[in-house]
Structures are given as C-alpha cells and as structure tokens.
Amino acid sequence: MKCPPRLKILLYIDICIILSLLTYKSYLFLFETDFHSINLKGIESVKKAAKGGKGLSFVVIGNIKNSIAVFDKKLVPLINHDKPDMLISLGNAVLDGAEDKYRILYRSLKKLKSPAILCIGDNEIADKGALRFYDHFGPFYFSFGVKNSYFIFLDTTGETSESWQRTWLLKELEASQQYKYRFVFMNRPPYQVDGASIMNLKPEFIKSSSYRRFLMQTFSKFHVSAVFSSTVEIFDKKNIEGVPYYITGGGGGMLSISDENSFYHYLKVYVNHDGVSFQLMKQPDIPRYRFIAFAESLWVYIHSLFYVSIVNFILVLTFLALIGALIYIKATKEVDYYRDFGAKKKKIPDDLKLTIAMFTNTYYPFVGGVSVSIKRLADSLRQLGHKVYIFAPRYREESPEDDQCTIRCRRLAYYKNYAITNIFSPAIEKKFMSLHIDIVHVHHPFWMGTRGLKLAKKYNIPVILTYHTRLEKYAHNIPLVGRLFENAAPHYLIRRFALKCDAIAAPTFTAKEYLRNIGVGKIIAIIPSGIEFKTYKDVTPDDLNALSQKYKSNDEIVLLSVSRLTKEKNLYFLLEGIKYIKEHSDIPFRCIIAGDGPEKSNLLQFIENNALAQHVTLASSLTQDKLSQYYLFSDIFIFASQSETQGMVLLEAMAGRCPVIAVRSSGIEDVIHNGINGFKTVPDISIWSKKIISLMHNPQLLHKMSENAFSFSQKFSEESIAAKVAKLYIKVLRRLKHNDCQK
Incomplete structure (x- = not known):
C-alpha cells in the first residue's frame, strides 16, 4: 500500500517546519553569546565605578519572572533613566530554572545600562536550575562592600545548609562593622506576609520558625540598615525591632487582584554619608480597576510564558504530527516476516577473515x-x-x-x-x-x-x-x-x-x-x-616513584577516580564525599581525579570554596600508558557516576590492584562483588564515604581486596574480548x- 499523496505533502510540510525551528534554535544555542559569573562581573563593575565622592544608588526588584511586557519593555527604560549604580534582583527572575529561561533573562539584563546582581530564588532552582544559576551567576550566598555600604545575599531556597549559613552570616555581620550601612537581600522574607499570589501555592516566607527568629534577632543586634525580600507580588514595608523590612515583588509576572498593594514597581535606594533614602517607583501604566488589572496581569503572564516557550511548544506539536504521520505510514506498509525457504545456504567457516x-x-x-x-x-x-x-x-x-x-x-x-x-x-x-x-x-x-x-x-x-x-x-x-x-x-x-x-x-x-x-x-x-594489560607490565618502579614524589608528602592513602569532567559523572557527589572523609577521618589521604571536560572550572571552584585543595588534585586527561601508572600507584579507586553501562575504568583500576568503591548503578552491579573486590553503595554521601574510610582504616582488608580485584580483572583481556x-x-x-x- 502506497502512502497517500496528501499525507506525503503534509509530511514534507511538517519536516520543513521542524527543520526551520531547529535551525533557529541551533542558531541560538551555537552562536548566541554564552555567559558566566554575571554577579562577580557586576560587583567588580560597581566597585570600579564607585571610586568617586558621590553617594551610591541601587535599584531593588523582585519577581521579574522573564517578564517581557513589564520588566523588559517598561521597567528597564525607567531604570536606565534613573541611572542607578546597580540593579539587585531578589530572586524569581526566571519562570523556572530551564536554560531557555536563563537566556531570555540575560537578554533582558543586557538592555540595562547598570550592572545586575542576582539573588537566588525558588524559581531559579526549579527544573534542576541550581547548577545553571551557579554557572551563569555564581554562588548561592555571597557578600561584598562598596564605599560605606556592605551587601549580604542569603540563600532561602534550601540549597544551602541552614546551620552553615547561620555561622557564615554572623561572621559577615561581624566583619561588616567597619561599614556604616549594612543591607541584606533574600528571596523569602523572615516573617509571614498577609498578601499572597494566586499563582503560587508555596509558602512565601522562610518555613523554619527558629531560623526566622534567628535572622530577625541577628539583624536587630547588628543594626542592619534594611532587609529586602520578594516572593509575594506586592510591596510591603515593616519595621521590626528597629530594622526596616521591604518586600518588593512587582518586577513582572502575574499580580494578585486581592491586594491593593500588588502593582508593578521597583525600589530605588540612595546611600550617602547623611543616611539612606528609599523611593518606591510604581509602573504608571497599570490601571487600578481590579478586573482590568487582573485581565492585564493575566495577559502579561501568558505573553511572557509564550515568549519564552512558544518555539518549544511548536516543536513538540510538529514532532507529534510527524510521529503520527510516520506511524500511519508504518502501519500501512506491506511486510513479509516469513523465511525465504528458497534461499541457498552457504558454508561460513569459524575463522573467516572479515x-x-x-x-x-x-x-x-x-x-x-x-x-x-x-x-x-x-x-x-x-x-x-x-x-x-x-x-x-x-x-x-x-x-x-x-x-x-x-x-x-x-x-x-x-x-x-x-x-x-x-x-x-x-x-x-x-x-x-x-x-x-x-x-x-x-x-x-x-x-x-x-x-x-x-x-x-x-x-x-x-x-x-x-x-x-x-x-x-x-x-x-x-x-x-x-x-x-x-x-x-x-x-x-x-x-x-x-x-x-x-x-x-x-x-x-x-x-x-x-x-x-x-x-x-x-x-x-x-x-x-x-583491558590492555601490556600497559601495566610496562610500568617501572621509577614511574611509581615519580608519582609518589609528585603526590605524596608522607604515607598518604591515594584515592583515584578517572572520568570525563562532566555533570553526568556525578563528580560533585564525589567531592562532597571527599569533604566528608576529611571531616570524619584522621588518616592522611590524597584524591586524584584524572580526566578533562567542560565542568573542570566549576569543579576547581567547588574545591576552593570547600577548602579541599590540600586533598584533591585534578590531573587532567592522561594517555592509557600514564593511566596504568596511576592505577598501580593508587590504593583505592572511587567512583560516583550512575551513567555507565559497564564502567570500563573500574576493570582497569582492578587490573592495577585497586579495589573499587562506587555508587550502585547498571554499569556497576556486575563488576563489583561486595566485600570481595570492592563495595557498591546506595547514592548516599555518608554511606559511600564511610565505606572508603573503613577500607582506609583496615590495611589487611585493603590488601586482600586489592588481590581479589586483580584476579577478577584477568578474564577481561582485550584479546579474549575481541x-x-x-x-x-x-x-x-x-x-x-x-x-x-x-x-
């Protein structure tokens, strides 16, 4: 049965639409300027421009939510006219954490004549967006000083440990005493807000009551000049124990018609030696009739949503149409699954050269x-x-x-x-x-x-x-x-x-x-x-001594991991495990990660931020000859990737007499025999790390498992596999x- 001509025409049209959209999307992904560390660049720009004797001005805005009609088209021109030294976003600047949303936001921020510094919010981490925020903007919490003002940014999303952030905040406020003014920025406010968005059913304030009390008491104790937050699409001002609190959430998205304080706005702050002034800047073009305000805000929300996602929407639609057409063609295709009994048989020898x-x-x-x-x-x-x-x-x-x-x-x-x-x-x-x-x-x-x-x-x-x-x-x-x-x-x-x-x-x-x-x-x-066993046999004692001089300062246990430096290799889990080992074991050790890839700079930053430089070394990509030296030099091979089908490096490590401790996954299950040639654990940092610590503390077991690992690897020679x-x-x-x- 032949495919109907009309269906063929529809199929060709559908394919043309898909190719056109893919070409457009490819252009954006391949040729659009990438961006990294925007917050750091913004801070450096503000410090450089603030060397004069004039005061400091900045704009505070929240809930931009990729708004084109409000933020991009209306608020950005007003902000540029005000000429602030910087713009500070209080989070929820994107609809969610997808890459498309970050790129749309970046296009809007590029229209500003002032540098932008972003606080992380709930929307930024949605859809696995936390790493994207870290890559594009920087750390989740940070601080900096400009002139006589100190700026502290907190993470209220839960991505950062509350106890860690408490300690950090106290140290920062102690260090900020030399500054006349101290400002704190966060996404969620430390108190419950009366107004709430009809589009957001999540709690709009910090959930932990003890943490809320700690924050407000700390801000009061250190005489913080102002605390800014957003989350709710309203403007609100409170004074609690001598500290002014501002909620400014009218940077875009949908407004709440149930609250007269819900309108599009931003807050302009001016700081000089005489004091701090706050000026509310309303968007003048929004009508105050509630029904009209609701209709317009709903339209703005939908317009922003489709401006970001319309290409993806059309792509999915056309792909579905294409799949439907292909299924129809497949279903009407004439096939014959019976054997051809008239075929003549030919003898094929076992040793035929192909x-x-x-x-x-x-x-x-x-x-x-x-x-x-x-x-x-x-x-x-x-x-x-x-x-x-x-x-x-x-x-x-x-x-x-x-x-x-x-x-x-x-x-x-x-x-x-x-x-x-x-x-x-x-x-x-x-x-x-x-x-x-x-x-x-x-x-x-x-x-x-x-x-x-x-x-x-x-x-x-x-x-x-x-x-x-x-x-x-x-x-x-x-x-x-x-x-x-x-x-x-x-x-x-x-x-x-x-x-x-x-x-x-x-x-x-x-x-x-x-x-x-x-x-x-x-x-x-x-x-x-x-496994290429020849490369192991070629390793000499001098090769191992050279590695010992390079990496060992004393009788350290050497942990080794080999992989591409990419997100799917779960390397941040591995580094968190190393951090756990450092904090829970007194045995000296060194971890070597051999490999290269696009995540290298972020991994180095993570190592620096967590004070792991004395314990972790990135050895870049190595030839197979060099890798064999590293396998033989190391004591334990550690692995956290869950994306493997086999985990070839595990067998290579065993050939170098390294027992393996890995996270359970499809590629690990058949290679590691628990307690024999290594350990496989659930993806829990403490459990995984404790297995490493236990092997580090038991040299007899380590030696036994090393020999078992070597014996297991012998049946995987490249000759037998071929x-x-x-x-x-x-x-x-x-x-x-x-x-x-x-x-």
Whole structure:
C-alpha cells in the first residue's frame, strides 16, 4: 500500500517546519553569546565605578519572572533613566530554572545600562536550575562592600545548609562593622506576609520558625540598615525591632487582584554619608480597576510564558504530527516476516577473515570510554586477521591514533566539545562502497550510528550495535530538546534502533536485562570492553616513584577516580564525599581525579570554596600508558557516576590492584562483588564515604581486596574480548545467510 499523496505533502510540510525551528534554535544555542559569573562581573563593575565622592544608588526588584511586557519593555527604560549604580534582583527572575529561561533573562539584563546582581530564588532552582544559576551567576550566598555600604545575599531556597549559613552570616555581620550601612537581600522574607499570589501555592516566607527568629534577632543586634525580600507580588514595608523590612515583588509576572498593594514597581535606594533614602517607583501604566488589572496581569503572564516557550511548544506539536504521520505510514506498509525457504545456504567457516566498518560519534583525540573501547577492539580484531575501518568525526586537531583505516568524516559544527559529523556527506557512502564491507558495527544508536545502519540496510550487510551509553543520563548534552530525553524518549530510541540491528553487544548482564525489559528481542551477547594489560607490565618502579614524589608528602592513602569532567559523572557527589572523609577521618589521604571536560572550572571552584585543595588534585586527561601508572600507584579507586553501562575504568583500576568503591548503578552491579573486590553503595554521601574510610582504616582488608580485584580483572583481556566479538560476527553472518532462527 502506497502512502497517500496528501499525507506525503503534509509530511514534507511538517519536516520543513521542524527543520526551520531547529535551525533557529541551533542558531541560538551555537552562536548566541554564552555567559558566566554575571554577579562577580557586576560587583567588580560597581566597585570600579564607585571610586568617586558621590553617594551610591541601587535599584531593588523582585519577581521579574522573564517578564517581557513589564520588566523588559517598561521597567528597564525607567531604570536606565534613573541611572542607578546597580540593579539587585531578589530572586524569581526566571519562570523556572530551564536554560531557555536563563537566556531570555540575560537578554533582558543586557538592555540595562547598570550592572545586575542576582539573588537566588525558588524559581531559579526549579527544573534542576541550581547548577545553571551557579554557572551563569555564581554562588548561592555571597557578600561584598562598596564605599560605606556592605551587601549580604542569603540563600532561602534550601540549597544551602541552614546551620552553615547561620555561622557564615554572623561572621559577615561581624566583619561588616567597619561599614556604616549594612543591607541584606533574600528571596523569602523572615516573617509571614498577609498578601499572597494566586499563582503560587508555596509558602512565601522562610518555613523554619527558629531560623526566622534567628535572622530577625541577628539583624536587630547588628543594626542592619534594611532587609529586602520578594516572593509575594506586592510591596510591603515593616519595621521590626528597629530594622526596616521591604518586600518588593512587582518586577513582572502575574499580580494578585486581592491586594491593593500588588502593582508593578521597583525600589530605588540612595546611600550617602547623611543616611539612606528609599523611593518606591510604581509602573504608571497599570490601571487600578481590579478586573482590568487582573485581565492585564493575566495577559502579561501568558505573553511572557509564550515568549519564552512558544518555539518549544511548536516543536513538540510538529514532532507529534510527524510521529503520527510516520506511524500511519508504518502501519500501512506491506511486510513479509516469513523465511525465504528458497534461499541457498552457504558454508561460513569459524575463522573467516572479515572486513568491518565501525561507526562512532566520538573518537580520538576526544578521550572517553567509547573512544578507548573502540580503539582496543579494533586493534585486537586486526591482530586476529580482520580488517577494521573506523568512520569517526573530524576534529580540529589531528590524533596520533589515526592510520589509513581511520576514516575521518567532515564535521558540521562543534557543540560542547563534541564534533558533530555531516552524516549527509556523499563521501561517507563513496568510501564505504569502496571497502567491500562484511559487517557494520555501530557504537551509538543515533547520528553516525544511524548513518552506518542505513548503509548496511541499503547494501544488505548485517549490523551489530554495542550498547555503550545510558542516553537518559546525557540528556542535558542534547541541544534544543534535551529535556525530552530525560525519561521515556531515550528508551524508545534505543529499542527502535536495536530492533533494526541483527545483534547487540551488551557490556554486562544488567545491560542485557535492560535491553530485554524495553522489548529488544534480537541476539544479545554479553561482551564487556577489554583491558590492555601490556600497559601495566610496562610500568617501572621509577614511574611509581615519580608519582609518589609528585603526590605524596608522607604515607598518604591515594584515592583515584578517572572520568570525563562532566555533570553526568556525578563528580560533585564525589567531592562532597571527599569533604566528608576529611571531616570524619584522621588518616592522611590524597584524591586524584584524572580526566578533562567542560565542568573542570566549576569543579576547581567547588574545591576552593570547600577548602579541599590540600586533598584533591585534578590531573587532567592522561594517555592509557600514564593511566596504568596511576592505577598501580593508587590504593583505592572511587567512583560516583550512575551513567555507565559497564564502567570500563573500574576493570582497569582492578587490573592495577585497586579495589573499587562506587555508587550502585547498571554499569556497576556486575563488576563489583561486595566485600570481595570492592563495595557498591546506595547514592548516599555518608554511606559511600564511610565505606572508603573503613577500607582506609583496615590495611589487611585493603590488601586482600586489592588481590581479589586483580584476579577478577584477568578474564577481561582485550584479546579474549575481541575473539568473542568475532564469534558474534560469524554467528550473525550465518543467521543472515542461512536464515537460521536459532540464537
């Protein structure tokens, strides 16, 4: 049955809409200016401009909520006309913590002629936005002094420990005594507010009564000049025990019609040697008739919401239409699932030498588990007499790993250090055809994997997929529609792709179990990545002595972790664990984290902020030869990632006689045998850290587990793994050639 012409036309129109929107979104993500540490830059700008003898003025505003009609179009011009030294946002400057909302806010802030400094609020941390706030603006709580004024910003979202912040606040207020004026800024006020937004059912004040009392008593004790907060969409002023409290929440979003103090506004503050003055700046264009005010504020809210999200909304709508059309075409397609009983059988020997094409989205010089696994497998297969060609992205720099069998494919662009290949280039197929390929082995279920799959189907060549990666853990790396891949979408994508392949190589039994659970009924062989034992044998005592001189100041226990420095590797959990060990153990230790990636600068900042520099070293990316030295040099391997399908570095560490302590996940379960070659724990910092401490305190157990780890690793040599893969290739070829349905 052919696809109806009208449906084809609809399909083409739908695809054009999607491509147009994706092009627009790609432009924003790839070419729009990125921004980091806005608060720090704003503070430096204010200090630099405040060297004269005049006073200091600043604007305080709350609840901007990505408002275009109010903040961007009306309040920003008024603020620019006032020429304050800085603008201070009291939180909820975004609708939620998604990246789109932060970028829309940044565009509005760029229109200001004064630097902006933002306090964190509940909306900023929503939708996993806390790390985005930290990246784009800076720490959740901080302080600075300008002229005769000291500014303190508190975190009332719960992201920062209350007890820690109490201690910090007291120290800050003690240190601020040299300043004449002290101002405190927070999102939630320390007292209950009568007015409340009809759009917000959460408590608008700090929930802990003891913390509220502590704050107000502390502010009174240190004679704070003013306390500013927002949360509620009203203006309110109170004087409690000699301290003026201001709530200014009219920077955007929807107003409350039940409160006459709910209107769009900001607060202008002027400070000089004579005192502090506060001036309420109302937005004059908002009518005071309640029904009209409600209607207009509702429109502003909806308009702001759709200004931020309309492209995503249309994308989802068109994707759904596309999926519907594709389902219809699929359902009406004529297929025949019966065997061809007329096919002639051919004898395929066990030792047949094959020509193999591997397709991958990442390869050297990009260092990662997939790159290492492919290189080892390809080299070992070649030693068995097979020809292996690797179709990989072309990077800016050349790789020493390249040879005539590495086919570099032209790239389209870079995104977060990933080279995106032009899979539509005809040069890929031209080269593929010239090689007379017997087996296609793809290492990703999309992009280059899809290109390899289509070429294999076109030329009737069997396809093997290695399931390397838990895609849902990498959703934040996907541009434009990353949030769609955090739940069911990646499982559907993997299932759909795997069902088109002839067999799947899963690194562990848990990975095979997962593939069966999502409905993959193809051949699934458990084949982990191999270990290159030769690099361990080449390590000399001088190599280990050099590392000892570099990292050990005494008889420290050396903890090692190896991974890409990215969010999905759960490295902040690991560092919190190191902090716990530091605070709960007196045994000297050093933690080395080997790897590189986009999160490196944030990790260094975290290490500095938490006084971990004496215990943690980032060793950057290392060659495999160097890594083997580090494995043999270290005492315990620690790992916190939950995004692995195998955790190849765990086996490498065991080959270097390191027992492993890791957080339980799919890639960990089959590798670590609790109490034998390591420990696997629930994702709880104290439990995980206590296992490390217990092993540090028990040298006999540490030695025993080290030997067990080494023994366990011996069955994973790259030669034996390559032989298993070659056996799978032959099995698939026989199945395809002879229509043999047995697994």
